[in-house]
Amino acid sequence: MFKRYFNLTRMEFVLYLREPSGFFFTLIFPLLLMMLFGSIWGNDPFPGENFGYIDFAVPAFIGIVILTTGISGLTTSISAYREKGILRRFKSAPISPLLVLTAELSSLFIITVLGMLLLLAAGVIVFGMRFYGNIPEVFFAFVLSTLSISALGFIPASLAPTARSGMIISNVMYFPMLFLSGAALPREMLPSFLKSFSQILPLTHVIELLQGLWLGGHLWEYPVQILVLCGVTVAGFAFAAKYFRWE
């Protein structure tokens, strides 16, 4: 049982890294973005604060990695598997089909952790990043965020009949969250109507939670964000349980 799960997860992980676009957008793109903005704004503390641009940008860029694996990575790979009959091939082996999905989620989680480590390394080495948080709390928030965004990704991933349609639907979800949730740009820069719109995007809550904990906040100070993310997790997996199509 564990060997099957391990082999499947390792296979999915290797396949993800062999795909140049997946590799670039999850691991390289957030890093480039951070280097670009970091070189513009540097990391000197803001007036009257104990943190600079990079210190709140790193958790936001971690949000981009979570978004990319959870929405685009999950949807494109599962819809391609559906289109090509690969899910069907797995279904004809004596394993639980859920094992395939669990392995897919696990490998995406490992890739998300890798993306996070790359950003942290660059933040520390290049920009002297500061961290005021509590590591277990931040890690809990990271896991919850990854789970909830993957659960959200399961909504298009459950239904998209082809890789192409999966890509289109996931882009419709990806880009608004990338630009409006505070991931790529601080939400403070948005006009007020977009700022209130961004409250309905799950990634906004991911970013608020991660940034808050990063700069010394505690979990109990973010009940709304945690509740929203738990709700999205339950809703997304419930949707998949009811509507997921194997072929």
Place this chain on the structure above:
Amino acid sequence: MPEVVVRVEDLKKCYGEVHAVDGISLCVSRGEIFGIVGPNGAGKTTTMDCIVSMRKPDSGFISVLGFDPLRQRKALLEKVGIQQQESELPDRMKVWEAIDLFSCFYGNPADTSGILSRLGLSDKKDSHFSALSGGQKKRLFVALSLVGDPEIVFLDELTSGLDPRSRCSMWDLVRALRDDGKTVFLSTHYMDEAEKLCDRVAIIDNGKIVAMDTPESLIRSHAFALSVVMGIPESFNESELESITGVVEVFREGGKTVARVRDSSAVVGIVKLLVDREIELGDFHTEKSTLEDVFLKLTGKEIND
């Protein structure tokens, strides 16, 4: 009595208004090559899918090695191998990775390097799936159906899209599987394949079995034994041929006269008549009837329309 390994009774499956499988019953014995043959859309794949628990039938009874496909899916899939008609793998998965991955799903996997060499894939084992030719992909899926060392192998449209040489080597492989003691359940829309390869054949049309037996018996009981093709002048009176004992029908085809006969003694009669009348013969040869003729007779249509 040989042991029955697949038993299907009155299987039915509809897609909306379409009766894809409409009351199919069959039995497969251990160690035989059993084929279901029929045109595309006849219900072959749906029948196979129901037997191997990939699809839920509307009604009917199925037992495979004593397992109920719906309630004992995993136990059943542990003992059977399946090559599906339309299937792919991730583009960047290598051949050996696919074989290794799938073989770890089984409790008693077969020797993987033996399977690779048996399917002629040994020197392709480091290739990505997307770099394989159509025939190599097909062989890889056959290899995947064997990694669990199954008792029954299900092969759906095994040779469609293959060139004649690859078809022949697939046939040899299927016979070798039977010689290893495995049971083979295959579907095909090639009548010649069913005739040459299968020990027993079920002819399916519109979701129903129209005939089931060994290819030889089907031909003997549903078609004429021989067709005698003669290059003789059109002016020759065909009714003289028809009056010979054993001749069933006479017609002109492609500028030649064809007589369908029941047995070889009728051929002697025909030759005698032609000699007596001193007819100048252009061509004279006999053709054995095939499953194709059986299908035509039973359904009234050509299979590859």
